Amino acid sequence: MSEIEIFLIAKKVRPTAMRILVFRSLANKRAAMTLSELEALFEKSDRTTLYRTIKTFEEYGIVHPIHDGNGIPKYALCEEGCDCAAHNDLHLHFHCNQCEETVCLTDHKIPQINLPRGYTTEDVNLIVNGKCVKCSSD
Amino acid sequence: MSEIEIFLIAKKVRPTAMRILVFRSLANKRAAMTLSELEALFEKSDRTTLYRTIKTFEEYGIVHPIHDGNGIPKYALCEEGCDCAAHNDLHLHFHCNQCEETVCLTDHKIPQINLPRGYTTEDVNLIVNGKCVKCSSD
């Protein structure tokens, strides 16, 4: 059994062919991907299956969606030990305006945000737009 | 001539009826609004006109879009003196998970974010999700 299969089972998700493929694709690609980008990787797959695969992954804390401000959500694997449901992994996301790639900067935690009296925080989403390492050297 | 008309002219935007209405609607509502929400306010208006009105407002620095993570952008009036084009108004946005309203917390500036070497910042988008004042008292 592959590592991915073991991981999925541990997450209580049945390791079907499609799920393994999607997981591997996300693991190999350093950047977050949209459903369409994922779809393009698999010739034969149905959009719906992919859609539901991602939903399942989301539900079981395997991926988290990233809304980088381009309207279409992207997905990236959660960090090990990240309990996204409890929002314990408040890292920031970087979106490159040139190559359009969005990456998790998991080492960069989000600073404490002060809110006006009466407001309570449940989740924080921080997107930095700019130029990534690859594009800065151009 | 109304204040709104004067303001629009100062922004080099012709104060048409629709534009005045949209501006007033955004000014009266404290929260940011989607195109659909705006559309619902005007019985007779065409969606396209509204769409282009907002695009024009965006272009001339009258409104700024807010991507609060729900896929559909919302729009709010820019602060006075805010030069959105130059990203000088990096305030944070608060989205209430209960009433779904999104507001600008213009007094709360976004702290300096440190990025890994090679990354450059052009824009920062910070969304805090939680409960707003109104909903906290429930």
Added chain:
DNA sequence: CGATTAATGCACTTCCATTGCATTGATGTC
């Protein structure tokens, strides 16, 4: 007033998310 440009309204297209339903595949039981 007439000409030019801007704004509007309508029709249409496209893209993506989402759901219903029938089918296929896997799992667990006897």
Added chain:
DNA sequence: GACATCAATGCAATGGAAGTGCATTAATCG
């Protein structure tokens, strides 16, 4: 191993919203 059950898949269809082309109307300028 055969069967019942439930999960996963694939196809078709729907719906919401963004965006575009074009003709019409309104405003502005000479």
